[in-house]
């Protein structure tokens with residue numbers, strides 16, 4: 083088991099032991115780690131070491147997932163949600179939702195006027211709380227939608243510095259999924275238990291836990307079934323393809339929704355102490371023979387419509403909870 087798992091456990095946060103397919107087979111606090119491995123009924127030998135835990139033996143199908151909350155607590159389901167910010171990468175993904183709630187363009191704050199972020203607002207509606215819809219916008223140099231983590235972090239920081247900050251941020255968009263994890267085109271995931279990064283590799287003492295960027299998702303689990311969503315780890319990197327290194331990292335981090343923004347949105351939200359949830363709809367299957375760009379283009383419109391209906395469904399449930 084790679085050492086960075088030990089680093090995560092060294093933070094002393096709750097964890098789950100999961101199989102490759104994402105099933106939890108044990109959970110607990112760091113000192114109970116050995117018991118959880120035993121519960122897994124898998125032939126492993128474990129050793130609780132100072133500062134963490136190392137598993138020895140043939141355990142390629144198990145991973146330890148930190149489900150603790152390092153910065154901001156995950157939002158309890160009962161908490162009223164009065165204002166929600168939705169952060170999206172591409173206008174094509176956002177257009178159906180923008181139309182559905184009748185969002186009107188908002189001016190960016192003066193200090194953010196050089197950024198491509200596009201802000202819109204909608205007052206509370208019959209079945210949604212007050213909304214800010216933020217899209218990364220278009221790169222002025224290439225004219226291309228600003229997908230990826232850099233623009234997502236900037237957009238999120240702008241949203242969280244508006245005069246009335248949101249109670250909840252949702253990172254909403256398309257993703258790649260895996261047949262091996264049970265996904266099909268159109269499968270929609272609610273992020274849980276956390277967001278992670280799969281393309282940041284810093285082999286220096288202590289730095290890998292920062293690079294992994296595992297940050298908890300708001301606890302929206304009670305809504306998943308009604309919305310027809312799966313729960314799963316959203317894993318972020320700055321490339322559309324999956325390099326062999328990314329592949330290994332994702333097998334290791336248990337990610338089921340591969341996309342390019344969520345972990346950056348989550349990091350900024352955690353800096354601001356604002357809960358962050360994720361809704362991700364599969365446009366492409368990473369383990370399909372069909373090239374990802376072809377799948378993405380063919381399924382973008384349908385996925386964006388699914389994002390609209392799932393997001394509206396969640397907002398309605400959050401508004402009802404008040």
Ligand code: SAH
Pocket residue numbers: 171172229230255256257258259321322323340341342343365366368374375378379
């Ligand atoms: N080439 C596309 C550009 C966007 S694809 C186009 O023709 O318009 C990447 C966007 O969709 C990102 O915002 C990312 O979050 C999401 N995405 C969908 N499938 C993905 C995958 N398999 N890997 C990474 N990001 C993916």
